[in-house]
Amino acid sequence: MRHPLSPFTYLTRNPSKVLPMGFVIVLCVFLIAAVASIANSIDLTVRTIYRYTEFFTYVIPQRSTQSVPMDQRAILEMQPEIDRIIEGGVFFVNIKTVVGRLPFVVIGSTPEERDYLLKRIRATLVEGRMPEEGKPEVVVSQPILENRNLKLGDVIAGPLDDGGIAGSPVPVKVVGVLKSDIWVAMSSRTFTDKTFLLTPKCLLFTTKVPSDLDVVNERLMPVGRKGDGFLSPEKVNVLTRANLLAEVRDSLSSMYMIMEVVSATVIFVIALMSGMLSNIYFTQRIPEFGVLAALGISRARLMMKIVWETVILTVIAWAIGSVLSVFLLTYLAANVFKQRGLFLDAMDPWAYQHTLPIPVAITIFAMVTVWVRLKRLDAVSVIERR
Amino acid sequence: MLSCNDICLDYVEATRVTHALKGVSLDFSPNKLHGIMGPSGSGKSSLLYILCGLKSPTAGNVALDGTSITNMSDAACARLRSQKFGFVFQQPFLLNYLTALENILVGINPDQLSASVQKAESLLSYLGLDGMGDKYPSMLSGGERQRVAVARALIGNPDIVFADEPTAALDKDNGYKVMSALADWAVDHTVIVVTHDADMLKGADVIHHLIGGCLVDDQPSNVR
Ligand SMILES: Nc1ncnc2c1ncn2[C@@H]1O[C@H](COP(=O)(O)OP(=O)(O)OP(=O)(O)O)[C@@H](O)[C@H]1O
Numbered sequence: 209m210r211h212p213l214s215p216f217t218y219l220t221r222n223p224s225k226v227l228p229m230g231f232v233i234v235l236c237v238f239l240i241a242a243v244a245s246i247a248n249s250i251d252l253t254v255r256t257i258y259r260y261t262e263f264f265t266y267v268i269p270q271r272s273t274q275s276v277p278m279d280q281r282a283i284l285e286m287q288p289e290i291d292r293i294i295e296g297g298v299f300f301v302n303i304k305t306v307v308g309r310l311p312f313v314v315i316g317s318t319p320e321e322r323d324y325l326l327k328r329i330r331a332t333l334v335e336g337r338m339p340e341e342g343k344p345e346v347v348v349s350q351p352i353l354e355n356r357n358l359k360l361g362d363v364i365a366g367p368l369d370d371g372g373i374a375g376s377p378v379p380v381k382v383v384g385v386l387k388s389d390i391w392v393a394m395s396s397r398t399f400t401d402k403t404f405l406l407t408p409k410c411l412l413f414t415t416k417v418p419s420d421l422d423v424v425n426e427r428l429m430p431v432g433r434k435g436d437g438f439l440s441p442e443k444v445n446v447l448t449r450a451n452l453l454a455e456v457r458d459s460l461s462s463m464y465m466i467m468e469v470v471s472a473t474v475i476f477v478i479a480l481m482s483g484m485l486s487n488i489y490f491t492q493r494i495p496e497f498g499v500l501a502a503l504g505i506s507r508a509r510l511m512m513k514i515v516w517e518t519v520i521l522t523v524i525a526w527a528i529g530s531v532l533s534v535f536l537l538t539y540l541a542a543n544v545f546k547q548r549g550l551f552l553d554a555m556d557p558w559a560y561q562h563t564l565p566i567p568v569a570i571t572i573f574a575m576v577t578v579w580v581r582l583k584r585l586d587a588v589s590v591i592e593r594r
Numbered sequence: 595m596l597s598c599n600d601i602c603l604d605y606v607e608a609t610r611v612t613h614a615l616k617g618v619s620l621d622f623s624p625n626k627l628h629g630i631m632g633p634s635g636s637g638k639s640s641l642l643y644i645l646c647g648l649k650s651p652t653a654g655n656v657a658l659d660g661t662s663i664t665n666m667s668d669a670a671c672a673r674l675r676s677q678k679f680g681f682v683f684q685q686p687f688l689l690n691y692l693t694a695l696e697n698i699l700v701g702i703n704p705d706q707l708s709a710s711v712q713k714a715e716s717l718l719s720y721l722g723l724d725g726m727g728d729k730y731p732s733m734l735s736g737g738e739r740q741r742v743a744v745a746r747a748l749i750g751n752p753d754i755v756f757a758d759e760p761t762a763a764l765d766k767d768n769g770y771k772v773m774s775a776l777a778d779w780a781v782d783h784t785v786i787v788v789t790h791d792a793d794m795l796k797g798a799d800v801i802h803h804l805i806g807g808c809l810v811d812d813q814p815s816n817v818r
């Protein structure tokens with residue numbers, strides 16, 4: 209037999225008092241988890257789309273020149289960690305993202321260079337073939353096809369494409385599909401050279417040990433202190449994972465701040481609300497506690513009973529809220545957000561970390577209110593029904 | 595033995611002071627049913643609360659077996675109440691989300707729970723509540739509820755049972771049932787019953803009369 213004063217006895221026998229509170233917590237956990245993971249998904253989206261920056265770095269000439277100046281290239285050649293430096297022609301195709309259409313780079317390279325780069329990112333051809341020299345053809349990885357909702361043989365870029373720098377004077381067809389999580393698109397150097405005469409050529413380099421890439425990048429052009437590196441920011445720009453993320457996070461910083469304020473406010477409000485609720489529940493339960501105190505149950509034990517009731521309720525509600533959020537967000541991520549080019553991690557630990565203050569705040573609020581009330585509890589006035 | 599010495603109690607309100615007890619000294623000899631009688635407002639309840647440590651007197655001292663309980667800490671006093679005292683109030687004050695059996699067992703230490711279930715059931719049948727252990731208070735009559743409260747007072751095997759108007763909310767029949775259970779307990783324990791109903795104290799060994807906060811005299815009543 210369970211002890212009559214066990215917190216479980218109270219919780220299971222008083223659903224009409226326990227469930228509303230539990231429901232509010234579940235909803236709040238979902239709200240915070242959803243807001244936090246959606247906010248974080250922009251970061252994740254950038255990391256997903258530009259994941260190739262983990263494998264190679266682009267060096268792009270500044271506007272005035274058609275290719276990376278020789279002195280800058282010489283600096284790259286002096287870095288001992290660098291494995292290969294490849295000059296590539298580029299053009300852009302549109303991809304859909306949450307912030308709208310974005311241009312995604314297609315690299316024009318020789319077959320040998322292409323094989324080298326694809327091997328680096330461990331992408332293998334699963335359908336079709338590699339682009340032929342000089343033909344308007346590309347090979348792309350699966351995520352890009354999914355994003356554009358295209359299949360083998362479809363046109364991925366053409367003269368009628370909307371928006372900025374993306375597009376091609378001739379329709380470009382997808383002739384091969386690569387199996388890879390990494391977003392990558394490649395064409396032939398001969399095609400890009402003859403078609404995109406005005407687009408500057410860029411350099412891309414790899415390191416012998418892939419994990420050295422960050423170190424070399426930082427040496428060449430440090431994040432946040434562009435002028436302090438070996439390369440000259442007046443002549444070239446580098447596209448690295450670190451500066452991409454820094455830029456995104458910088459541009460999103462006010463949104464993150466707003467999110468922090470929203471979740472802090474929500475948590476404060478619900479903690480306050482539940483503090484008030486536990487105060488009301490306590491008032492309703494004064495006769496119970498007064499009689500128990502008269503029978504000789506110590507304040508400490510009564511306090512423990514209430515604290516455990518609150519802890520168990522909030523922890524269970526938090527767990528239910530989290531599980532519910534994982535399910536709902538997984539569904540939304542797969543069925544709503546992915547099509548819109550937003551990558552949402554339904555199990556983002558950072559998002560769930562943001563929901564932890566909910567049970568903690570509620571428990572602390574309940575403990576403080578109940579402690580104050582218990583200290584003033586007068587058993588005699590309960591018994592005398594004053 | 596429980597005894598009190600020169601107990602005074604003043605209720606201080608904003609504009610006036612009520613002298614509820616004016617120097618009450620009493621010894622409650624063991625193995626007896628003690629009745630405390632007196633008109634309304636004479637200080638009976640106040641005295642009872644002071645005797646069991648729920649209230650502190652303005653002056654005077656309560657001692658249990660020679661040890662003063664008046665200046666005990668809250669926690670020590672709670673321990674004393676749960677280990678040595680039993681209580682029956684005018685209202686049963688059962689917890690409505692617990693069954694009759696569970697209500698009887700609320701004050702039991704968790705480690706003694708399984709040992710006490712049997713005892714609670716025999717108390718139920720002793721009080722004529724056979725088979726009512728799993729009923730909730732809302733399904734019991736007022737008299738049945740009060741008898742559950744009596745079982746709750748007795749389950750811990752208390753040396754002293756305090757009862758404040760335990761029969762006031764009951765009809766005569768139920769009142770006698772409760773009183774006879776308390777009288778049985780008084781055979782080898784101390785029972786102190788406050789009431790203004792002389793009928794209910796027919797079985798009392800000693801009756802103390804309070805009037806206006808003063809003890810009038812000890813009249814030994816008809817001994818059983
Ligand atoms: N909390 C209080 N504040 C002020 N005065 C009080 C308080 N409690 C009791 N009194 C007064 O103290 C006196 C004694 O009260 P007490 O409750 O002990 O009487 P009683 O003998 O139990 O009466 P009854 O038979 O009506 O229950 C009364 O005059 C009452 O008005």
Ligand SMILES: [Mg+2]
Pocket residue numbers: 638639640
């Ligand atoms: Mg009274």
